[in-house]
Amino acid sequence: MLTYSLRRLAFSVPVLIFISFAIFLLMDMAPNDPTANLPMTIPAETRAQLREALGMDDPLLTRYLLWCKQFFIHEPLHLIAQWTGISISDPDQLRVLSWSSRVPVVDLIADRLPQTLLVVGLSYLLGIAIALPVGIYSAYRQHSWVDHVGTFVSMIGYSVPSFFLGVLLIIVFAVKLSWFPSVYDTTLQVTDFTSLMTQLRQMAMPVTILALYNAAQISRYMRAAMLENLHQDYVRTARAKGASETRVICAHAARNSLLPVVTVIALGAPQVLGGAIVTEQIFKINGIGELLISSIQSGDLPVVQSLTFLFAVLIVLFNLLADIAYGVLNPRIRYD
C-alpha cells in the first residue's frame, strides 16, 4: 500500500506540472486585460506602462518559468522562514503577487481560508451527517414516508439553484423576520457567548443552503448503494444466522454500501477548499470562491493561476485518498 501510494504520488508530479502549464496557456490565450476595469480617463500610454510594469510583455515561457520559480521555490522558502524563523534566502525574494492588490497570493488565500473552511467545511460535514442516516433509512424502509420526504428534499436541494434559494432565505429571514444578517462579517472575533451566537447566526443561512445541496447529493448515492446491497445474498445469510437487524444494517449492508459513497465524498472534498462561488457572493462571505471569481473578473492572472493550480493539487490528492480509503474499507482490494 505504501509503495503504491508513493508511486501514485510520484506520478502526480509530472501530471501537475503539465496541468500548471496548461492552465498558464489557457489564461494566456483568453482575452484578458487587468487594465480593462480602470477608469476610462486613464490614457493608453499609461495602460501600456502598467502592463509592462506587471511583466505582461515578456514572452510566455519567461512568465511561466518566473511563476514556477516564485511558486515552487520562493513561496515554500517563505513559509519555512515564517514557521521556523530560519531564513534560507534573502527576504526580498519576489513572491507571487496579485496584480490587483499587490499582495502575495498566499497571504490572500490565508485571509480567505478561515471563512471558507468554516462555512463550506461545516456545511459539508453537516451534509454528510444528514445524508448517511437519511440514505440508509430511506433504503431500508423504501417507499415509506421517510423515503418520500427524503427524496423530495433531495430533489429540492439538487434542483433549486443556490442563487435563488439564497435570496429567498435573505428575503424571508433577513428582511421580513430580521433573524439573521444578510452580510457575513469576516472581522468578527469569537471571544464570548454573545459573539459565538453572532457567528452562528451569520453562518446559519449559508450553511443551510450548502448543507442541503451536499446532503441531497450524498444521500442519493447512499440510498442507491444501500438498496443494491440489501438484496445481496450475504444480507440474507446474516439475517438467517440470527444477527440483529441493527447489526445487519450497520455492520454489513452499510459498511459495504459506503464504498462508492466514500469516493463521492472524497472527490467532493476539494470543493470545501475551493469555496462556494455563488453562495459566497450572495452572503458576502468573501472566501476562496469569491477570490477566484473576482480575480477572473479583474484579469488578475497570478491569483487565478495559483488558485486553479492549488485546486488541481487538491483534486489529485483526494483522488489518491479515495483510492487508499477503498483499500482500507474493502480488504479484498489490494494495490500491490
Add this chain to the structure above:
Amino acid sequence: MSVNLRPVGYLTLSICALSSAAMADRGDQGKLSLLYWQAPTLLNPYLASAPKDSEPASLVLEPLARYDENGIMLPWLAEAIPTLENGGIDPDMGSITWTLKQGIKWSDGSDFTAEDVVFTADYCMSADSGCQMTAKFTDVSQVEALDAHTVRISFAKPKPYPYGPFVGLEVPVLQANQFADCIGPDAVNCSAENLSPIGTGPYRITEFKPGDVVSYDINPYYRDATKPGFASVVVKGGGDALGAARAVLETGEFDYAWNLQLDPEVLTKMKAANKGQVVSSFGTAVERLQVNLTNPATDLYDARSTRDGGAHPFLADPRVTKALSLAIDRTALVQIAYGEAGRPTCDVLAAPAIYTSGANDDCLTQDLDRARALLDEAGWTDSDGDGIRDKDGHSMALLYQTSVNPVRQTTQDLLKAWWTEIGVETELRAIAPAVFFGGDQSSPDTFQKFYADLEMFTNFFPGSDPEPYLNNWTCAAIPTPENGWAGMNVPRYCDADYDALIAKLGNTVDLEQRIDISKELNNMLMQAGALIPLVHRGEVSAHATSLQGVRMNVWDSELWNIADWTRAK
C-alpha cells in the same frame, strides 16, 4: 481665468462646519458601516485609481485641494487655491505655487511638509512605477519645496489649467518617510505600504483584508479636535449592487451603500421600507452611442474600421445619425432603465452647467416622422418592401455593440425597437466588460477596434475642465492598427477645423472664452453625427435615514466630508 472660485461656497461651507462642530464631539457617534459591493483591493490611488479603491483610501489620504458636491474646488491641505489674482499662478502660466496649511500631522505624529508633496510627485513620475495617474502630471517639469510649507510645480509649457497634480481624490499626498523605498519599479512590490498607507485624513487603517474589508479608527493627530464624529468605520466589500441596496434600505445592517445602478423599480420598492434614502449626484458622465464613421465591413480585412477603408456606407451622412437620434425617446429610456441615475441629454459635454451648449436640444423629444423624413431625404427608402430601408442594393442594417450590463442591454432593446419603427434593422451584441474595455491586441471585440457600426459606453472627465476630454476627438486620437488601436477618438472623426479650435483652446486662458470654445467643439461633434448622447449619468448611493451630513459628491470621493457625518439621535 479658469477657476471656479465662489466665495458664497466658502461661506456656506464654514457655516456648515461650525454647526456640525457644535453638535458633535470627536468619536461620540459610534461605528459607521459602509458597503462597497466592488471590494477595495489596494488603498493607494496611484496604483489603483478605480473609485472602489480611491474612495476608501480617501478617508486616509488627502490631496491639496478637492471638489465639493457642486464641483467647486476647495483648498484641503493647502491654505488657498492658487490663482492668477492671488499670485499663486505665475503670470506666464509656467508654474503654480501651493501654500500648505500649518500644523498638519500624519497619523504617526510626524509633520506634514512640502517634502512629502515633492516626494509624491517623484513617486508617480519615476519610470516603471506603474503609476496610473501620470496623466495628471503631464508637462510637469519640476516640483520643488520652496520652504517647509510652500511647493512650486513648474510646467514645461504654459498651462492655462494647472490644477492637475494634487487636486482630487486620485492624486493625494503620500508620506515620504513611509514610501521612501517604493520608488520606480519597487512601487508595485511595496505590499505592506500599499496595504496601509499613512495619511493626514480623519481616519487611519487598522486592518485591511484586500477584496474583503477595511477597518479604520480615528487618526489621533487629525487637525480638527472635534472631528470626526464616528469613532470607527468599516468598509465591507463583496456581493452585488442589489444585495448592497438591500442591506441599507431593507435590513438596515449598513449605513451607506455605494454605486447602486439598479432597476429604478427595484429601488423604489426598497425605499418603501423607510429605512434609508437614495441620493444621486451628476458629474460629467454621459452614456453615448459612438458612431463608426468608417467602414467596418469584414471584406476590408486590415482596413476595417480605419479611415483608409473609406467612409461608412450610411453613418457618415449626418442626416442618418440625426434620424437615429430623433427616433430615441430619451425620457422613456431614463424612466425605464436609469431612474434617479440619469437625465436625458443631447450634448456629449453635459456638465459642468456653465459648459452645456443646449444648441442640440431638439433631440430631447422623440420625433419618428422627422426621423423618417430625414432618411427619405438621404435617399434611404424601403424599395423592396421588406420593412428595412435600402439604397443601391445596400440594406440599412446596424451592428450595435456594448458591454454586458443589465442597464445597457435594456437600452439596446429599446433602441432596437425604436429604430425598427423607422425602418432600420439592428443586430445587438453584448461583450464581456474585461474584453470590451480591455486593450488585448488579439481580440477583435475591443471598443477601440470598433468592428461594428455603433457602440455604447460611458465616458467622463474628472475635475471641471473639459479640455483633455475634448482632446479625445482630434485626428491624432483615432485608434489605428499603426498605433496599436490606442486613442479615444472611437468614431474616427477627423476635422481640421476641430483640431484648430482645440489648439486654440490650449492657448486660451480666459474662462468665458474657454467656455465658448468648448461649447462650439461640442456642437461640431454633435452636428457631424460622430456621437449620439443618450443619458447624462449620475452616481447613485443609499444611506440610512439616521445618517446625517452626507453630501453626495460625484466630482470627488463620495466620502469626502466623512469627518462631518453624524448619526441622528
